[in-house]
Amino acid sequence: ASIAVLCYVNNDADERLPPGPRVRLPLIGNLFLHAPTMAFLPSALRRLRRSHGPVVTLWAGNRPAVFVIGRDFAHRTLVRAGAALAHRPPSPFASSRALSFNRHGVNAAEYGDRWRRLRSNICSCLAATEALRRRSVDRLVATLELEARAGAGATGVVAPTDAFRHGVFSFFAVLCFGEWVRDGEHDAVLRDLRRAHADILALTVELGAFHLVPAVLMTTSTALEWTMARLVHHSDIQRKLRHDIAKTTNSGGVGVSPSPYLKAVVQESLRLHPPAHYLLAHTVDRDVPLGAGGYVFPKGAIVNYAVAEIGRDATAWTDPDEFLPERFMEGGEGAMVDAASCGGADIRMMPFGAGRRACPGASFAVSVLHLFVGRLVEQFEWWPMAEDDKAPVDFSEKTGLVTVMKTPLRALIVPTTSS
Numbered sequence: 001a002s003i004a005v006l007c008y009v010n011n012d013a014d015e016r017l018p019p020g021p022r023v024r025l026p027l028i029g030n031l032f033l034h035a036p037t038m039a040f041l042p043s044a045l046r047r048l049r050r051s052h053g054p055v056v057t058l059w060a061g062n063r064p065a066v067f068v069i070g071r072d073f074a075h076r077t078l079v080r081a082g083a084a085l086a087h088r089p090p091s092p093f094a095s096s097r098a099l100s101f102n103r104h105g106v107n108a109a110e111y112g113d114r115w116r117r118l119r120s121n122i123c124s125c126l127a128a129t130e131a132l133r134r135r136s137v138d139r140l141v142a143t144l145e146l147e148a149r150a151g152a153g154a155t156g157v158v159a160p161t162d163a164f165r166h167g168v169f170s171f172f173a174v175l176c177f178g179e180w181v182r183d184g185e186h187d188a189v190l191r192d193l194r195r196a197h198a199d200i201l202a203l204t205v206e207l208g209a210f211h212l213v214p215a216v217l218m219t220t221s222t223a224l225e226w227t228m229a230r231l232v233h234h235s236d237i238q239r240k241l242r243h244d245i246a247k248t249t250n251s252g253g254v255g256v257s258p259s260p261y262l263k264a265v266v267q268e269s270l271r272l273h274p275p276a277h278y279l280l281a282h283t284v285d286r287d288v289p290l291g292a293g294g295y296v297f298p299k300g301a302i303v304n305y306a307v308a309e310i311g312r313d314a315t316a317w318t319d320p321d322e323f324l325p326e327r328f329m330e331g332g333e334g335a336m337v338d339a340a341s342c343g344g345a346d347i348r349m350m351p352f353g354a355g356r357r358a359c360p361g362a363s364f365a366v367s368v369l370h371l372f373v374g375r376l377v378e379q380f381e382w383w384p385m386a387e388d389d390k391a392p393v394d395f396s397e398k399t400g401l402v403t404v405m406k407t408p409l410r411a412l413i414v415p416t417t418s419s
């Protein structure tokens with residue numbers, strides 16, 4: 001009853017804002033009423049989309065927080081009104097300001113010269129890492145082999161989440177700091193990095209890439225885990241992939257370009273299981289008209305994008321909830337779509353965002369995934385656990401800044417005859 005007294009129907013909000021539930025609490029708004037934690041957000045947005053349409057306004061305190069759920073509006077705003085949307089909202093909380101290094105990090109930096117320099121630093125440090133990538137994947141294979149042989153009975157069973165994280169982490173750690181991290185040490189190293197970063201942050205713009213390691217590690221290793229989970233579940237796709245890789249390798253494809261089916265598998269995994277279900281928050285430096293219903297994003301509004309909903313949109317994909325890499329093969333409905341550079345004529349998926357603030361590591365991340373997935377499939381057959389035959393892999397999601405598997409993957413691995 002007290003909540004009912006406190007709630008009020010908001011009639012004085014900017015009428016040009018996209019529609020949304022009008023009931024909200026003074027000071028608190030209504031975002032937290034609909035999604036008290038991030039875990040509630042996907043179902044809340046689906047519900048709100050049905051009642052209010054593809055762009056919905058909620059309130060975070062007394063600031064409008066707009067959620068773009070429709071791909072057409074994502075394109076209209078991120079791509080066509082790109083410059084206006086290229087801003088990040090300052091965080092109201094001291095803790096998150098500290099986490100973003102007071103906007104000195106590239107992901108939170110104000111759109112402008114500093115941001116441009118930080119981005120170009122990142123892109124230049126990602127070049128020429130071929131040998132490093134191969135060494136990282138060799139180490140990952142060795143770790144999995146050890147795990148499969150460990151314990152009584154050498155069952156071949158692995159729970160590879162940590163090995164995936166460590167494999168990806170070692171790679172980025174060497175890239176940034178030139179040193180290999182020993183197994184089991186990466187949490188401690190991350191803590192040291194955060195401490196060191198806080199101390200020397202102000203001294204150099206190059207360190208703008210530094211704090212990204214945890215985010216990059218989680219997104220890339222999570223994408224690897226979802227992809228391998230799909231391959232464990234769909235043994236026919238796994239077999240076809242192994243065959244396609246062998247065919248490409250035999251015709252001189254190794255080290256030159258990934259097999260077409262490998263590209264399709266990774267792309268389909270990023271469509272159906274984007275590690276980031278939401279882009280980082282954007283804001284606008286001017287009123288941005290949406291061109292429909294007379295709505296605008298008013299200057300200063302927080303704008304969020306529902307990445308997973310956009311990738312699973314039934315107006316863009318046949319059977320959007322099915323894992324069908326063939327859709328990205330020649331002649332398929334997604335043959336012209338590239339996960340790493342979205343936003344041409346329209347948006348059909350955007351695991352890395354679109355427009356000016358889109359992920360600068362996208363192509364790099366995709367090429368790392370090609371290498372890791374390709375090698376893991378060449379090296380091992382991946383089987384569901386014998387006792388889990390009836391419900392082989394649990395695809396439930398644990399939504400957060402990065403959406404991970406609620407039940408981490410477990411699988412039986414068997415070295416392939418060619419390995």
Ligand code: HEM
Nearest residue numbers: 106107216219220223276279280352353357358359361365
């Ligand atoms: C599968 C792996 C990855 C995924 C799914 C991913 C996804 C994303 C997403 C969704 C954004 C937010 C875009 C927006 O707010 O509009 C982002 C931003 C960013 N990502 Fe990634 N990313 C991945 C890997 C990487 C890698 C490997 C790097 C660099 C080494 C990287 C560096 C960045 C940076 C610097 C930003 C902030 C860009 C800006 O604000 O201008 N990411 N990423």
